[in-house]
Amino acid sequence: MQYVSKKSKVTLMILLLLLNLVIRIPSIPHEKGWDSYFIHALANSITTFGTANWWHNWLSVFGLYPYSYASAIPFSLSGLANLTGLTSLDMEITILIFSIILGLFSIFTAYVFAGIFYNDFLFKYFMAFFFSVSQGILTFSTWEVSARGPFIIFLPLFIFILLKKMHYTRSLPLLLSIGFFLMATHHYFYFLIPLVGMFIFLKIISRFNFKWENRNYLNYIYVFGILSVFMIPFFTRSMISAGSRYDWLVYVLFISVRNIGPPLIFAFGGYLYLILKDDKTFEDRYFLGMVLIFLPFLYEQKYGIYLLILFITLAIAIALRNMVDFRIKASKFTAIFLIAILLSSVAFSTYYNHGRTERTDNYWYMEDVTYKASVWTNKYIPDGSHGIGTGGETWRLFPTSDAHPAIPTGGAVIAAYGLINISEAEVLKSSPKSSDYYFEGPYSLKAGTSVWGLTNWMLELNDIDDVRAISYINKFNMTYIIEDVRSYRIIMNSVRNKKANIFDNGRIRLWLI
Structure with a gap:
């Protein structure tokens, strides 16, 4: 083990905090993402109405009922907004503060998590470093x-808390x-079910005094198992759409x-080390068991990788910590190599945190032209007004303007x-x-009855004065159509000919219907 002085530990942690703060300083003018604006709208509604109007029953709290959404983050965001006074048009600043706090918090959760496996500062530091600056974490903790x-x-x-050795009267309430x-x-x-289930399973086995030592054949069985579970989705196409x-x-x-990021390659070394390790601890076996369960979800491209970020960065930390222990004969080279790995990780994550390689009509962040339109609508559109958005940037204008007007963008926002x-x-x-x-x-929901589906159907009609369009407008008390000129809808041809345009800044147009 490499000794690290208390002063060096404090210095390294401060530098990591500063790095995470600096890397999250935005280089874009406004909030980014798409889901972010959905939660933005829900948080605004809590601040405005003082309650979650999408709560119909207890399932709604967890987003398990139609027109509902998991409520923890909208409530947290609304609470922070009210605490800071940054509400309405300033909610995007609240989101910036919230995401930075969350990013810094990731350092400490990863650090204490790593301590369960090995109580070594450098190992815990590597874990906190690679977890907090991985692009998968940065994406959702930077504005x-x-x-x-x-x-x-x-x-x-x-x-x-699950793995920490403490009395159940303390651990159970926390869990x-x-x-x-x-x-x-x-x-x-x-x-969370397999996470707890694996813990219980290993505890039960340990009660039977099963001897893991000198059973190297179990390593080969595990390797066969990991290859099998990884290839199951490949052969069955169960997650290949x-x-x-x-x-x-x-x-x-x-x-x-x-x-x-680039350090991913070292995860294989750390993982192989744990598989072949003779004196595996309870925590080592828990790690290997969870990877066995979660690995097939890598095929689920939208969500799968996020389940494994924690375990992959742990394997990276193990590999690099072993490298430090092995540096006796080539300390200078190893130090330079480690610095290069750290820098490559930061450079990679920083690039993708502040830029994209693709170009589309809808930017990955809200453009300033949309923000200016939301300022105008917030000032001149009455409270409680309803409108129809054609898509694109109108999804961002709605929450940014604090629902001036409110438009049906889907799910819980509608309720x-x-x-x-x-x-x-x-x-x-x-x-x-x-x-x-x-x-x-x-x-x-019964097929064909969702408000979002009805809205899309109405926008594809040929005439705004069609009896079906009028019925939709009256049913939902719509007063405006908000048009993103880059998001074409068929009905806009008749709207431009028959309805009054009350705002136009080149990208966003507002029509009185």
Whole structure:
């Protein structure tokens, strides 16, 4: 073990905090992302109405009922906004503060999590470093609020309490508290079940005094098992929605590198070390067991990698800590090599945190032209007004303007601003045998009845004076159409000919209907 003085520890932690702060200083004019604006709107509604209008029953708290959403983050954001006074048009500043706090918090959750495995400062420091600056964490903790980000950042704390040797009278209340918080944060909470299940399974085995030592054949069985579970989705296409399965493997690698960075290559070394390690601890076996369970989810390109960021960065930290221990004969070279790894990780994450390689009509952040339009609508559009958005930047204008006007952008937002009475929604029970039952909730909307679907249908009509369009407008008390000129909808041809334009800044137009 390499000794690190107390002064050096303090210095290194301060530098890591400063790095995480600087790397999150925005280089863009406004809030980024898409889900962020959805949560932005929900948080605004809580501040405005003093309650969550999307709560119909207890399932709504966890986003498991139609027109609902997991409530922890909207409430946290609204609370911070009221505490700082940064509400309405200033909510995006609240989101910036919230995301930076969350990013800095990730340092400490990763640090204490690593201490469960090895009580060594450099190992814990490597873990905190690579976890907090990985692009998968930075994406959701740099001027963007999400449900996934907080879940992944709080997850190490949950596992820490689960594995920490403490009396159940202390650990159980903490586990339940964080568990309910995570349940109200994201539907990822289902994965807490295997996390707890693996812990219980290993505890039961240990009670039978099973001897793990000198059973090297178990390592080979494990390697066979890990290859098998990884290839199951490949052969069954259970998580491959389209295209070649070989292309999908390439995408898995691409997405992993994109969210972890160049140090990903060292994860294989750390992982192999744990597999072949003779004196495995309870925590080592727990780590290997969870990787065995979660690895197949890498094929799920939208969400899978986020489940594994924690375990991948732990393997990276193990590999680099072993490298430090091995540096006796080549200390200078090893030090330079480690610095290069750290710098490459920071450079990679910084680049993707402040830029993108693709160009589209809708930027990855809100353009200033949209913000200026939201300032105008916030000032001149009356409270409680409803409108129809054509898509694109109108999704961002709605929350930024503090719902001046409110537009149906989908899900809980529709209920939050009174565009529908949830008790009147046509709701069906889902089958417990379907995946939707667990990830979307025990209930779903009857096909063809969602407000968002009706809105899209109306926008594809040819005439704004069509009796069907008029019926829709009257039903939801719509007064305005907000048009993003880069998001074309068929009905806008007749709107431009028949309705009055009351605002136009080149990108956003407002029509009185």
